[in-house]
Amino acid sequence: MNIGSIAMGAGFLLVLIGLWGILTRTHIIQIIVSFSVVDTGVHLIMVAAGYMHQRTAPIISEGLAASDAPSLVVDPLPQALVLTAIVIGLGVTALMLAFALRIHEKNDTLEIKNIERLRW
Amino acid sequence: MIRTFGIILTLIGVAFLFFSLFLEYETPLELSGSASYYAASTAEDTGSANLVSAIVVTYRGLDTLGEVTILFLTSSIMSYMLKTKKARNQRTFRESSELLRTASALLVPFIILLGVFIFVHGHLSPGGGFQGGAVLASALVLLLVADPLYTVQSRILSVIESSSGFLYVLLGLSGLLFGAGFLDSRVLPTGRVGELFSAGLIPLIYILIGLKVGTELSNLLSVFHSVQGQDLMEDEGGAR
Numbered sequence: 243m244n245i246g247s248i249a250m251g252a253g254f255l256l257v258l259i260g261l262w263g264i265l266t267r268t269h270i271i272q273i274i275v276s277f278s279v280v281d282t283g284v285h286l287i288m289v290a291a292g293y294m295h296q297r298t299a300p301i302i303s304e305g306l307a308a309s310d311a312p313s314l315v316v317d318p319l320p321q322a323l324v325l326t327a328i329v330i331g332l333g334v335t336a337l338m339l340a341f342a343l344r345i346h347e348k349n350d351t352l353e354i355k356n357i358e359r360l361r362w
Numbered sequence: 363m364i365r366t367f368g369i370i371l372t373l374i375g376v377a378f379l380f381f382s383l384f385l386e387y388e389t390p391l392e393l394s395g396s397a398s399y400y401a402a403s404t405a406e407d408t409g410s411a412n413l414v415s416a417i418v419v420t421y422r423g424l425d426t427l428g429e430v431t432i433l434f435l436t437s438s439i440m441s442y443m444l445k446t447k448k449a450r451n452q453r454t455f456r457e458s459s460e461l462l463r464t465a466s467a468l469l470v471p472f473i474i475l476l477g478v479f480i481f482v483h484g485h486l487s488p489g490g491g492f493q494g495g496a497v498l499a500s501a502l503v504l505l506l507v508a509d510p511l512y513t514v515q516s517r518i519l520s521v522i523e524s525s526s527g528f529l530y531v532l533l534g535l536s537g538l539l540f541g542a543g544f545l546d547s548r549v550l551p552t553g554r555v556g557e558l559f560s561a562g563l564i565p566l567i568y569i570l571i572g573l574k575v576g577t578e579l580s581n582l583l584s585v586f587h588s589v590q591g592q593d594l595m596e597d598e599g600g601a602r
Contacts, residue, residue, distance in 0.1 A: 246389050254380040261376060265369045292397075295389060300401065300413035301488065302555055308405035315413065317390075317397045322417040326429050329492055329575075333436035336582055340443050343586075 250290035256283030270345065270352040274338045281331040285324045292320030409552030410485040410561040418490065419564045423545030427534065430574060434527065437578045444585050455510040466508035473501040481572030485561040491568040495575025502580045506587055514584035523577040526570040533563055533570070 256279055263276030293316055300318035302308050345360075346352050354360045393401055400413055400421065410416040418426050481494030505512050537546035547567070553560030 244389070247384075247387070250387065251384060254384055258373065258377055258380065262369075262373055265372065291387075293389070294391070294393075299488065301486075302405050302411045302413070304556075308402075308555065311405070311413075312393055312398045312401040315393075315401055317393055318400055318413040318417055319397050321414045322422065325414070325418060325490075325492060326425060329429050330432060333432050336436055336440060339586070340440050343444060 244295050246290050246293035246295065249286055249293065253283045253286030253290060256280070256286060259283075268354045270342045270354065274335065274342065277338065278331070278335055281327075281335075285327055285331075288320045288324050288327070292317035405555045408547055408561055408564065409555055410564050411556050412485055412487065412490070415485050415490050415564060415568065416561075419485075419567050420545065420547045423534065423547075423567075426571070427530070427545065430527065430530065430571060433575065433578050434523075437523075437581050440582055440585050458508050458510075462508050466504045470501045470504060473504065474498060477501070477572070477576065481568050482565060483558070484568035484572075485564045486556060486558070491571025492575050494568075494572040495577075495579060498572070498576030499579035499583060502583055506583065514580065514587075516581065516584060519577045519581050519584075523574055523581070526574040526577075530567060530570045530574070533567055537563070 260276045260278075260280030260283060263279065264273055267273050267276060297316045298306065298314055300311070300315040300321070302311060306314055342352060345357070349357050351357065392398070400417055404410060404413045404416045408416045408420050410420075477494045477497035477500075479494075480489040480497055481491045484490035484494070502514070533549075534545040536549050538544050540549045542548065547562035547564050550562045550566075552562050555561075558565075
């Protein structure tokens, strides 16, 4: 059980918790928070997939010559993808919050049970 | 009842899927094809010490341009959606404590300096344009917490944002003329790995991304902050 598989397990767990929150909560802000939890879980899974045991960060320095890099660094590709995913996640969250503000302006509540057109 | 049953069934199904994925996953011992190419030849190709920066800015530069575009779209959609003509409700704020006000005045220049440091050194150390931009925006959070009536100069923000976005595309096009293709960073000499003036266009592009992301996040914050309309200070009883 190394730190990579712990991080990956925690990521899967976070996705499950977030999914549970999205399906069961009825307050819009709580649903948005659940979306953010799913997001974090997915990022954690992706970074854990690029982790390799006993390797170092992908930055070339005095202690790490460029010629040795392929055998000493972790996978840099998932880290770059997660950087993109975090920014996109932020944009999506901001848009959801803007919609929530609009809904609150129109209905004076954020509880789905009290909003006629959002009930299911 | 059926709903609860369905939710439990969905969760169990997804959990089963995840668990089998988790059990089957084995940590690789070697870098995969593209990753080992990046690890071996990034320093030679681009002169960047930070491999992640080189991937984000050069190898997958088009993704990053799209990402910046998405952030820009978010910011403009929010400005459009949250634009309110009528001031619906008033908010009253307590005046923040002297500790917070003094500390924020003292710390904000250093926070901005840290943000600039992070995105200028994006090709040498962990960090880059997006991280530095987020740090820049956090300075605005501190200002707004310390003084809720602080008004953001959105005109300056939008000028910085649009000009840095325009320059980013222009630098990308210069790669088309002088380099190997769109967003190629080898327009300027790559220099020695690990020096501040190296890695071609990567530091310049990261500075522009940092400014753009910082101003966009600040714009988002100020839009959210100003959405409620008229603000009052509690003990003064009137807008300052």
